[in-house]
Amino acid sequence: MKNEALFRFLLRLGDDSLILGQRLAEWCGHGPILEEDIAMTNISLDLIGQAMSILDYAGVVEDKGRDCDKLGLLRFESEYVNLLLVEQPNGDFGDTMMRQFLFDAFRKPLYERLVNSSDKQLAAIADKSLKETRYHLKHSSEWIIRLGDGTEESHTRIQNSLDTLWRYSSELFYSDEVDNELTKTGILPDLSGIRSEWEATVNSVFQQATIVIPTNNWKFEGGRLGRHSEHFGHLLSELQYMQRAYPNMQW
Amino acid sequence: MSTNEWPLWEVFIRSKQGLNHKHVGSLRAADSTMALDNARDVYTRRSEGISIWVVESNYVHANDPADADAYFEPSDTKIFRHPTFYEVHEGIKHM
Amino acid sequence: MRVLESVELEQKFQDKIDKEIKIEPNDWMPDAYRKTLIRQMSQHAHSEVVGMLPEANWITRAPNLRRKAVLLAKVQDEAGHGLYLYSATETLGADREATIDDLHSGKAKYSSIFNYPAVSWADIGAIGWLVDGAAIMNQVALCRCSYGPYARAMVKICKEESFHQRQGYELLTTLANGSPEQKQLAQEALNRFWWPALMMFGPNDDESPNSAQSMKWKIKRLSNDELRQNFIDATVPQAELIGLKVPDPNLKWNEETGHYDFSPINWDEFWQVVGGNGPCNKQRVDARRKAKENGLWVREAAMAFAEKRASRKSA
Numbered sequence: 001m002k003n004e005a006l007f008r009f010l011l012r013l014g015d016d017s018l019i020l021g022q023r024l025a026e027w028c029g030h031g032p033i034l035e036e037d038i039a040m041t042n043i044s045l046d047l048i049g050q051a052m053s054i055l056d057y058a059g060v061v062e063d064k065g066r067d068c069d070k071l072g073l074l075r076f077e078s079e080y081v082n083l084l085l086v087e088q089p090n091g092d093f094g095d096t097m098m099r100q101f102l103f104d105a106f107r108k109p110l111y112e113r114l115v116n117s118s119d120k121q122l123a124a125i126a127d128k129s130l131k132e133t134r135y136h137l138k139h140s141s142e143w144i145i146r147l148g149d150g151t152e153e154s155h156t157r158i159q160n161s162l163d164t165l166w167r168y169s170s171e172l173f174y175s176d177e178v179d180n181e182l183t184k185t186g187i188l189p190d191l192s193g194i195r196s197e198w199e200a201t202v203n204s205v206f207q208q209a210t211i212v213i214p215t216n217n218w219k220f221e222g223g224r225l226g227r228h229s230e231h232f233g234h235l236l237s238e239l240q241y242m243q244r245a246y247p248n249m250q251w
Numbered sequence: 252m253s254t255n256e257w258p259l260w261e262v263f264i265r266s267k268q269g270l271n272h273k274h275v276g277s278l279r280a281a282d283s284t285m286a287l288d289n290a291r292d293v294y295t296r297r298s299e300g301i302s303i304w305v306v307e308s309n310y311v312h313a314n315d316p317a318d319a320d321a322y323f324e325p326s327d328t329k330i331f332r333h334p335t336f337y338e339v340h341e342g343i344k345h346m
Numbered sequence: 347m348r349v350l351e352s353v354e355l356e357q358k359f360q361d362k363i364d365k366e367i368k369i370e371p372n373d374w375m376p377d378a379y380r381k382t383l384i385r386q387m388s389q390h391a392h393s394e395v396v397g398m399l400p401e402a403n404w405i406t407r408a409p410n411l412r413r414k415a416v417l418l419a420k421v422q423d424e425a426g427h428g429l430y431l432y433s434a435t436e437t438l439g440a441d442r443e444a445t446i447d448d449l450h451s452g453k454a455k456y457s458s459i460f461n462y463p464a465v466s467w468a469d470i471g472a473i474g475w476l477v478d479g480a481a482i483m484n485q486v487a488l489c490r491c492s493y494g495p496y497a498r499a500m501v502k503i504c505k506e507e508s509f510h511q512r513q514g515y516e517l518l519t520t521l522a523n524g525s526p527e528q529k530q531l532a533q534e535a536l537n538r539f540w541w542p543a544l545m546m547f548g549p550n551d552d553e554s555p556n557s558a559q560s561m562k563w564k565i566k567r568l569s570n571d572e573l574r575q576n577f578i579d580a581t582v583p584q585a586e587l588i589g590l591k592v593p594d595p596n597l598k599w600n601e602e603t604g605h606y607d608f609s610p611i612n613w614d615e616f617w618q619v620v621g622g623n624g625p626c627n628k629q630r631v632d633a634r635r636k637a638k639e640n641g642l643w644v645r646e647a648a649m650a651f652a653e654k655r656a657s658r659k660s661a
Contacts (some may be wrong), residue, residue: 023405025414028421029402030633033257033290033640034395035278041422042292045415052411069410091645139288146281148655150647157643161469242467243407249411249525251467251517256443257649259436276499277433279442281648282655293426297506306588316372 005181006119007061008081009188011071012178013081014054018072020103021047021092032093039139043100046132053125060121073133073243077233078226085168086233087223091161094147094154098161101140101205106172107133109197116189141205144213148209151156155210162206163214170219172198259308260286262293264300272304280305363564368494371437379563382556383493384438385454386565388445391431392456395442396449396630398424400464403474409467416513417470423510426495427503434495450635459542459622467618468521468528468535474514476536476543483506483577484547492564517582522588529589536585537593544608545616547574553613578606 024044031037042103055068085103086147089095111133114126147158173195182188242251256277263272275294280286286305294300314322330336341346355374362369369375398421405421408414432442446455459477464470485507489499521532548554548570560566568576584591596609619625 013630017413025418027420028405029398029425030637030640032637032644033279033294034425034432035280036641038296038422038425038429039288039292041418041425042296045418048411048415048418050413055411071411072411128401142284142288143478146285146648146651147644150651151643153643154647154650164532193299238406241407246409246451246525246527249409250520251413252578256441257645262625276430276502277436282652285648285652294431296422296426311371316370316374 001188002063003061005185006122007058008178009120009182010058010061012052012081014068014071015080015105016086016103017047017054018051019080019082019235020086020100021045021051022235023086023088024096024100026090027096036093040096043136043139046129046136047190048158049127050125053128056076057121061244069243073203073240075226077236080228080232080236081172081224081226082221083168083174084223085165085171087229087235088165088168089231091164094156094158094161095141095164097128097143097147098158098165100136101144102165102169102172102202104133104137104140105201105205106194106198108137109194110191113189113191113194115151115214118186122187137201144205144211145209148206148211158209159211162211163216166214167216167218167220171221171223174221174224176224202209257281257285259263260290260305261308261311262286262290263304263306264290265302266300268301272302275299279310283307353614360562363492363562366492366558366564369492370494377559378559380438380563382560382563382565382644383496384435384440384445386439386560387431387435387574388448389455389457391428391435391445391453392449393460394424394428394431396456396460396634397477399630399633400460400462400626403464403471404467406469407467413517418475420510420513423506427499427506430499431496431501434499439497446634446638450631450638452622452631455620457546458619458624459539459546459626460630461619462538462542463626465538466531466535468518468531469538471514471517471521471532472535472539474510474512474583475518476539477546477608478510478514479581480543480546480577481571482511483580487567487573490564490567496565515588518590518596522590532588533590536590538594541612541615542619544574544611545619547571547577547615549613549616550611568574573607578608640654 021044024040024047026112028037028044051072052068059066059068059071083103085099088095088099108130111126111130114152115123115130117123117126144158147154149155157178175191179188179191183190202213255292258281259277260280260283261277262275264275265272278293279290280287280289283305284313287303290303290305326332356376359369359375359379361371369379395622401417401424405414405417408417431444435445436442445454449456459480464473482504485500485504489497489504491497491500516533521528523529551557551569551571554570557566557569559567582592582597594609596607598607600607619627620630
């Protein structure tokens with residue numbers, strides 16, 4: 001393999017898109033109103049598209065003949081390195097939007113930096129994905145504010161969503177030798193400002209939504225190292241069903 | 252069950268620079284921000300547009316079709332408003 | 347005097363239709379025309395939306411990411427088409443949410459085909475190829491429907507749907523050319539969906555009491571049997587081309603008529619499914635009702651927020 005660290009970084013990036021895209025796709029046909037059903041499907045489609053290009057490129061970097069389908073649909077559970085946040089179940093619409101918002105607010109500054117990667121392919125993928133992500137963030141921010149500052153019921157619900165999902169937010173900023181290695185070789189630009197940008201977005205939106213960050217600061221991490229929640233196996237059993245039931249076929 | 256129904260909005264899309272916005276349909280949204288978002292998601296999935304207008308349907312006023320004769324037929328007889336009404340000397344190529 | 351007036355209006359209305367002049371929302375129209383349209387258009391809208399469910403059932407299990415994206419885009423289109431059609435129905439004064447409530451209460455119908463389950467990946471192919479194929483036959487004819495907003499919605503929908511049938515056929519072609527297991531999946535899907543697809547065109551012409559009036563009003567441009575025959579004539583060669591067998595022992599090309607002959611349709615089954623006894627009727631309507639109920643707090647919140655913002659602005 002030309003670049004082990006780049007491969008692992010791409011898997012993390014691609015798995016986040018894939019797993020969140022898969023989760024959002026579960027909403028298709030069940031959205032709170034037709035217009036929003038269509039909106040969520042659009043986001044899901046963007047994410048699956050991102051996953052395809054990122055994982056295809058990961059396959060190229062790995063150089064073992066794996067493409068986005070082999071990587072996306074045929075790894076074992078512990079080989080997926082997505083954030084715990086994105087694999088959390090959809091819950092109600094508020095849970096889904098909160099999960100989306102916490103993620104989008106992180107993805108946007110990340111892509112804004114990745115467009116400057118010295119790796120041309122990664123930069124190109126980031127450029128295309130950034131435009132999509134800007135819209136996703138606009139959409140999810142608006143919903144968080146609406147729900148937070150809507151009715152009493154919606155306020156309570158979205159506050160509960162935040163209380164539940166907040167514990168998965170610190171993993172967004174997980175960093176290890178993969179990132180260090182890539183920063184050293186100049187493939188990754190300096191990512192250190194992402195966290196403060198994320199915090200600024202989150203604080204501003206929560207303030208408008210009149211909801212508050214929970215005081216319980218207990219954090220869950222592990223996804224980046226392949227340690228997942230119980231929900232993940234069920235997600236994979238759907239995601240991989242056809243590939244496992246009918247191995248080695250063209251579809 | 253129809254309480255709290257979102258208002259109806261009419262959607263107009265400019266398909267490319269240099270063309271008018273054209274009415275493409277309607278949708279439901281709670282406010283104008285959402286109406287624009289929804290219009291983007293519903294009506295531009297295939298790159299149909301580069302600019303969107305939304306107008307709450309309540310604010311669109313239409314003439315009564317019963318008055319259509321009185322409104323529109325009088326202009327039918329004013330054929331002198333059209334260039335084809337005039338004869339131009341054969342020797343003149345562009346006018 | 348009043349009777350005379352309405353006779354005259356109806357005559358004028360029919361003259362317009364005969365001259366192929368479209369009827370637009372605020373134009374005078376007979377009550378029965380309006381009612382027929384509202385019924386047909388809302389049924390059509392419901393069909394698009396309920397029709398999302400059997401296919402959505404496979405999005406999370408699509409065999410590869412390209413197919414997942416294609417299916418997701420396709421099912422999303424159905425939502426869009428439902429929305430275009432609800433919008434067109436609203437131009438007749440039929441409130442969308444009230445129309446949807448009629449679906450949920452069982453008062454309004456939708457295409458019976460969606461009461462059949464999609465049990466294998468190949469069914470996704472069969473739905474695209476046969477169900478969308480049959481729908482397109484109907485919809486192409488409806489592009490010339492006399493009611494302007496309906497005709498325009500159909501033009502848009504037909505344009506977008508052209509990829510739907512192709513992706514279904516392509517999907518099945520891949521299976522038919524694949525492993526024996528895949529080929530079997532494809533054949534079984536055709537066996538499951540062939541007859542229900544033929545039923546989509548509705549009862550035989552002599553059993554279809556409202557058809558004559560709808561044809562006169564040009565809401566309907568071709569009869570049920572004509573459309574069904576066109577569909578069979580177009581589809582049988584497509585099945586043969588990929589080596590699948592249409593499950594009808596009496597299917598035969600008739601040189602004389604220039605059409606395929608086929609077995610009588612099991613109308614008992616059709617009426618059972620229409621009447622609510624199909625394999626998935628309850629499941630489908632429950633899913634849609636649940637989506638609306640679960641979304642109520644979201645829709646209320648958005649409205650409350652919009653009102654708050656508006657009053658803050660004006661304050």
